[in-house]
Amino acid sequence: MICVAHSPDADDLFMYYAIVFGWVGSSLGQRFENVALDIQTLNAAAIKGTYDVSAISFGAYPFIRENFALLRTGVSFGQGYGPKLIKKKTTHLKKNFKVALSGQHTTNAIIFRLAYPQAKIVYKNFLEIESAVINGEVDAGVLIHESILNFDSSLVVEREIWDIWHEFCGAELPLPLGGMALRRSISLNQAIDIESTLTKAVEVAVKNKKILSKMLLERGVIRVNEKELDTYLNLYANNDSISLNDMQKQGIDKLFELGFQAEIYDILMRCEDYFIPTEYQDLRFS
Template identity: 35%
Template sequence: MEVKEGKMVIRVAHSPDSDDAFMFYAINHKKIDTKGYEFVDVLSDIETLNRKALEGEYEVSAISIHAFPYVADKYALLSSGASMGDNYGPMIVAKESFDPSELKNKKIAVPGTLTSAFLALELYLGTKDFDYEVIPFDQIIKAVKEGKVDAGLIIHEGQLTYQDEGLVCIVDLGKWWYEKTGGLPLPLGGNVIRKDLGEEVMKEISEILRESIKYSLEHREEAVDYALKYARDMSREKADRFIGMYVNELTVDYGERGKKAIELFLKEAYEKGFIDELPEIKFV
């Protein structure tokens, strides 16, 4: 465990997105008490973070809920930091509208096979047997526009900008899941913490991260100002809206509704053979 000037170094790995930047603003700018820990940001796309978590690389990391069963031996889920699509979520977009039943016969660009968006797509299609190509999430809209694929599975701020690019939504997987489950949010991302840190450290870091999220929600304007540099050319209005979609009361704490959503999401995936094992879900 790295120690710097007498402080334990905690690497916090997350996506270079406005919602994650918003969450960690208070830590990065020392707006809250960090209890003697030295927090260091590590920025990478979510699929890379999923792969790094398989190796137990970082002390704290954002990962896809889809990836959690594969890292549950090394990590516990933090009870804060969730990204949930509450009647909205990853979308399948295309240049022209077509019936969703045709998706099984289309080539779909996906942002990674360990993403929750990919697992939600498998659940929606009811099969693993479909044509897809893994493309970095921020290049999927371009690939669809250029006709390299028939459709694209978009995550992050693409959900608010695809129409500006002249694309249409074929299916909103968050909306589909909400209707299918009688009102549950679609679990997309969560923060995990390495178990080898020990219970006491895990609980302290959990509390610090929760306080950081609460601070940003209570000081929204300054936190959004900071997050804008990660908003990839979105207007302030769109960035603020996007942050509100994925940093809210479910992010402060999963609550019973959020926990139930994760359990059902992974249980269905396991029963249909899309994941190999169903872990015990422990929240810190």
């Protein structure tokens, strides 16, 4: 049984549930089970090597590169949008303002730290960040997942993480937010099959968006309403989620470069060096 860990946000559920509903399956007959946890818990679990396959923040991948391969599917990127730094309308942020972030290894936290080195950071479950700003526990917070769609009217967006990313990049590279990683101890033929199965699941989900969305809403596993779900999936679970394209790879490499320059990562990485070598399958049957 292969355990796939993912976040409980709508795009991860959407991309995985074609397997749960039996719409796609493994060509090797591998069986899957899933667990849903918040993204920083998943990042921390990946660092410990807890699950076979896990959704992760791209910002966390360099810390697990020796034990996990990076998958090409199930990805979420921002393109002109993404996490939002929010505050109360009446709050003026000083250089050392207190901010709530969703986790040390999340992409948004890494980019935030580069832009606001003097800020005082506390880490919280992403579902608690809005209330922490409202009740005055922190001066500001970075909202992620579905929280970016609908937040309290007393709050305003101070800055888009996308805008910070764009300034660092100097080009409109897509913002690498969520990816997936697979344990290297899994045999190569199994690993190739797992990636292929997950890719098919995302492709089938995207092609059958209306049907799958309705089923998820009827089962009450989604935190948003039908309209918000449609908006959110258009942002983070779409044709660009099926398999990494060249621009997305450039975005990942840029994130790794920024992290290395800031001494967050210990080596300069290229994502292309960390994928499952699927060419093995072609050689095997040639």
